[in-house]
Amino acid sequence: MQSEALIRRGVNTQAVVEAIARVVGNVPRPVPLHEPQFTGNEWAYVKRCLDDGWVSSAGPFVEQFEQALAVRCETQAAVATVNGTAALHLALHLVDVRPNDEVIVPTLTFIATANAVTYCGAVPHFVDSEIQSLGIDPAALERHLRLIVDIENGVAVNRQTGRVVRACVPVHVFGHPSNMEGLARVCGELNIALVEDATEALGSLYRGRPCGGLSRIGVLSFNGNKVVTTGGGGAVVTNDRNLAARAKHLSTTAKLDHPWAFLHDEIGWNYRLPNINAALGLAQLEELDTFLAAKRRLAARYAEVLHGLPGVRFVNEPKGTTSNYWLTAILVDDDSGEARDRILEATHAAGFLTRPAWNPMHTLPMFTASPRADTTIAESIQRRLVNLPSSAILGMG
Ligand SMILES: Cc1ncc(COP(=O)(O)O)c(C=O)c1O
DSSP, rough: OOHHHEEEHHHHHHHHHHHHHHHHHTTTTBBBOOOOOOOOSHHHHHHHHHHTOEEEEEEOOHHHHHHHHHHHHHEEEEEEOOOOOOOHHHHHHTTTTTTTOOEEEESOOOOOHHHHHHHOOOEEEEEOOTTTTTSOOOHHHHHHHHEEEEEETTEEETTTTTTBBBEEBBBBGGGOOOOOHHHHHHHHHHHHHEEEEOOTTHHHHHOTEEEEEESSEEEEEEOSSSOOOOOEEEEEEOHHHOOOEEEEEEHTTTBBBOOOOOOOOOOBOOBBBBBBHHHHHHHHTTTTHHHHHHHHHHHHHHHHHHHTTTTEEEEOOTTTTTTTSSSOOEEEEESSSHHHHHHHHHHHTTTOOOOEEOGGGGGSGGGGOOOOOOOHHHHHHHHHHHOOOOOGGGGOO
């Protein structure tokens, strides 16, 4: 039932439910948040793996998938991995994140971003987001770093902890590109490496350039809930061929080429994407433009039906960007969390599997002792945001 209090706060939850219903039409309930679609060459390519017996870490689809990804991201190279988290771990290692370093991470992200930092033995340092892009706010980051960082022997050192601030991981939240120009300037001046967490942003453009290829190294995910899926999978993309070669070497247990001998020259990981997953991914990539067009149509329809509803607005792509609208979202004006929760309850009751943004990383028990900046905006976004059903199929037809 619509709460009187909420109508007074200016949000009519029933009107939001009806708006969503008008967009999704009469598809069967419940309507998932994001589901994959296999209407291209997926069956044919996966069958070829089974027929040929190339299902594991060797096989022709891995290279074809990597080449198609590099073309898509306009990078020199792509190295496919078992998932996006593994790709993040590799990328952080490749920009020399080492034990006891600090890595700047937005507090508003999926936990994998922060976890990957800890896999390097480093410490995540959480920073605030901006409302326009939902990603790291470059101006707030600059103010924060100017207060706490000294440059010593060419590297940024957090004078409060004594640790080197080695890298920064911008996250293109829900597919909306972060303000990369601002972040590149702030981090460039302090010699902090950028590692782009583009796991949610395949196909998104920042000033006309594909996400993933906007910094020295970027990371993608092909988890089942992403715009294209390999079942589970990820990739490192880069314009630096040496970094790509290192990524491939380290992701294949650092094994040296030899017809029979087991020669490994350093500690690596078993992070390579199997051929059967790459086959699925190649077929999905062929459909990417169709998915992107459908998701833009879906986003436009949501924006239209939500326009004018009091106390709520659709989250549009940031200026100067083309978002893949991986997950569409609304923001309510009410900053108490109450309107968000009522919308979550009412939409679930109606069979729309909406969800809130992630709990800020600095509130999780593993990370409460981590260094951080003021995170007021990120916390507010979390109390105000709801993701809407976003599958490409909803924007088709
Ligand atoms: C922001 C972000 N970073 C990292 C990941 C990790 O990707 P994966 O699930 O493929 O390990 C995901 C997605 O799941 C994500 O949304």
